Amino acid sequence: ELFDCGHRACGGCGAALAARLVLKGAGTNTIVVSATGCMEVFSTPYPETAWKVPWIHSLFENASAVASGVVASLQKQGRTEKVIVMGGDGATFDIGMLCISGAFERGHDLTYICYDNEAYMNTGIQRSGATPYDASTTTSPAGSCSFGNKRPKKDMPQILAAHGAP
Known part of the structure; x- marks a missing residue:
């Protein structure tokens, strides 16, 4: 296993x-x-890791920029490792969109995987750009004054396709 128990x-x-x-x-x-x-x-959790491959922790907003740098360095060295970016919906749909856009627009050879649980779950279930219309979160609660999230979920596949993503 490369992601260990x-x-x-x-x-x-x-x-x-x-x-x-x-x-x-x-x-x-x-x-x-x-x-x-x-x-x-x-x-x-320091000092442990479940990753059995090289793994880099980045900020919410810059995982794709870090991966772009890794891709450029590998290319310069003539190396062929796959570069995979993994981020939640907050880092993907909202906070990191600028860097994702740049990586895709520049055509960097990386794979981006978003694990989308439709809200900022790690910090209290706040609404994100991935939260579906009508969903109730701590920042878009359903109740007598509101039906929940008033915005539709961002169409990330279409947004990335517009960048020429394969």
């Missing part, structure tokens, strides 16, 4: 399963860049 994810966590399966498919010749978020918190 012993991490501190909640039982049945989709992000932990996604990391495990992604790395099974990607193999050992892989470098992972992970945005701040649940996955970083549960997979790397």
